[in-house]
Amino acid sequence: MIEVYTWEPNANSGKPLFCLKEKRVPFTHHYIDMGEYEQFSPEFLAINPDGTIPAVVHDGFVMTESTPAMEYIDDAFEGPALRPSDPYLRWRMRQLMRYMDNVVAPSLAMIASNRLAAPRFVGRDPQELRRELDRIPLPERRASWEKLMFNKTPAADIEESRRRVSEAIGRFEAILSDTKWLAGDAFSLADINVFATFHSLPLGHPEEVAEARTPHLIDWLRRCHARRGLREALAMGRGFIGARAAEVRAMLGLTEGAPA
């Protein structure tokens, strides 16, 4: 039995959901409400003492690193292969995932959380915020949350994150003008990894991701959004992610009927 503890089908939290749905592997989803800080609850810390999501548990084997967990899912289960068999193409797939995980996704997280989450903390009792901070097990995480809660993210850092995201958009557009999918001719974990964070970019960054400017990236997003597995995973959200995804599908001219 495979169990997934995550929040919305978004970014790291979404990776195992997208992956399992594409693979057609049945699983149990335990929704961890980040808005309620459930990732720091004693129940969840018993599964992952680091208090990070997602956690994927397969017959008692606990995995807390989202990209390695995706490789595990492709490795351990039947279903369509999500990794190229050629070692060089695999290296390319992994290189893109590493670029995404280490450079691009944290930049988008910094921008998005400062825009969407930071306003929630304005005017809150600092003592109470400190108590919430104290519940976060990892010092690295605690430092990011502290910047967010007390509005201390340096403007230059956010600017650098914007630069990195713009650069990534250009890089992916270039790759997709050359190959159908990000790691070659076949859909792979690299596509899932990028889609998990980029699925609604035409809404959040319309000045950068748009038909006129990035036609290949838009076409790739359209093909991703038309995939049954990815769409089913997006439908597992309870919050705004599902609504935004529906908005993007409408924007891309996709109907809401049975997906391909």
Add this chain to the structure above:
Amino acid sequence: MITLYQASASAHSASVRMILAAKGLDYSDREIDLAAFEQHEPEFLAVNPAGLVPVLEDGGRRLGEAFLILLYLDERYPEPPLGGGDPRARYQVQKWGKYVETHIAPHLAIVRWANAGARVGAGVVPGFDRLPPERRPLWQRAAEGFGQEEVAASRDALARAAARLEQDLARRDWLAGDEYTLADAAVFPHVRQFSALEIGVPEAVGNWLARVSRETSHGGGPHEVELLPTMGPERGRWG
């Protein structure tokens, strides 16, 4: 024909050398002099624009990123298999490969730099401008010297890394299970520097270091511990 651009004192390079040796693969060695900042010279930046060793050339293709090179070598040259014997072991391999990149190597670079009291000579600074923008701030901060608080935080992070290693090694001899794998080769060259930097190594980790040394002593074995101050991967910027 395999060519490896590498540096003797670079832990990432050592990982690749260890796996090339374990696979019995011959290669042409292109030593890059990190102490002389050869990695920032236009000739090497043409090989890897990020200015990082190692880079592997195989069949006319160029591959960077030490741990991803290890996975490539194991998949391209499957004998003897070193990627882990089952999906769980392979997950552990990937988990440790990632942990080296995101935690151990970035913090180790900061501690090593501070430990050496390293400074960058004025003549070297212009080389930073040739780096991609995401590589520049790290070197600029290194040139200024890392603050005490930052160095202390990195020391803490490495102590936590040692504790994490101990957790896995308390239950088994090798990082990914019952046999030597890419995980051991990815982590070992970094962690063997801990003692020289006065970062405590729990007994189980010390025993494992000795085990890896024995396993790899028959060829391509690790050089002496050399604490070359240089910057590796960037520390996480957000969480």
